[in-house]
Amino acid sequence: KAGVTQTPRYLIKTRGQQVTLSCSPISGHRSVSWYQQTPGQGLQFLFEYFSETQRNKGNFPGRFSGRQFSNSRSEMNVSTLELGDSALYLCASSDSLTDTQYFGPGTRLTVL
């Protein structure tokens, strides 16, 4: 099976802009989770989607949002970008049996 894929791999934006990141889960996986990784805060949970519904949410402002499509692909959106949003955004998918999360390569977002 192909692994989790994320596009784009790298993004450069300026403050105030918005950005959309995409994640395609492993075939058959219905859960997609998003994490933010920064040197200062480490890995932090953003949200999880299952069957097109947000099932869990972390402690991030409303500027961070996401959605999941009927084919389980997911997107996350960050509006009104701030310098502190510069990070590696990781997506993970899991199956219903084990809930073990498999990660994609990440999208490196740089906000200037």
Add this chain to the structure above:
Amino acid sequence: GEDVEQSLFLSVREGDSSVINCTYTDSSSTYLYWYKQEPGAGLQLLTYIFSNMDMKQDQRLTVLLNKKDKHLSLRIADTQTGDSAIYFCAETSGNNRLAFGKGNQVVVIP
């Protein structure tokens, strides 16, 4: 809540064993995981252990779990240069939300 702690840095000679430690606070954790992250890459799942197990061995990897002390360790036997990476432990209480430690950088010296 979940709070996972790891030490930050480990240097080891090629061929020796590496031991990485982790403590966690959520006693309701059901699964505990070890992930590996190489530079510029995502997280690679190495192994996991269910909370009712004490030990799990998978080739060069041995995971030990001490539930009483909430202590998790990963031993890598015969450490290779390709094992140089950052290692994260993570826990979940079954809500599909992983809580990660800050990671432990392992540097393998040839």
